[in-house]
Amino acid sequence: MTRIIEHPILGKLEEQKKVQITIDGKPYTVHEGEMIAAALLANDIKTFRYTRHQHKPRGIYCGIGRCTDCIMTVDGIPNVRTCVTPVKEGMAIETQQGSGKWKEGDRGE
Incomplete structure (x- = not known):
């Protein structure tokens, strides 16, 4: 998928810092601060x-x-809404199965 480099109203978009994340164990380079859902779509991942x-x-x-269609497990935390959660360096994102499961020791206990 091609990212836009110039917006018809905003003009030329500034280059963003790139960071590394993993999606289902595979490494990807994405723009820091963009929403996880946007990073996935930019890498042709459509099933969350x-x-x-x-x-x-x-x-x-x-x-x-508002809905929960885009929820995924992010850094061991299930049910994260990826359309409103920004990407950070080193995030581990996983396709969620059903209600999701907390990883051992990740509940803040």
Whole structure:
């Protein structure tokens, strides 16, 4: 997928710092601060989770954090809304299965 480098109203977009993240164990280089969902779409990843009962794929839907179609497991935390969560260096993002599961010791206990 090609990123825009010039916006019709805002003009030329500034170059952003690039960071490394992993998505389902594979490394990707993305723009720091962009929303996780945007980084995934820019890398042609369209399935973010599978539903709990029927195991159907879901991706971005509302894009403003109101629905839960874009939830993924991020750094061991399930149910993170990726459309409103910015990318940070070293994030580990995983396609979520159903309701998701906390990784051992990641509940802040």
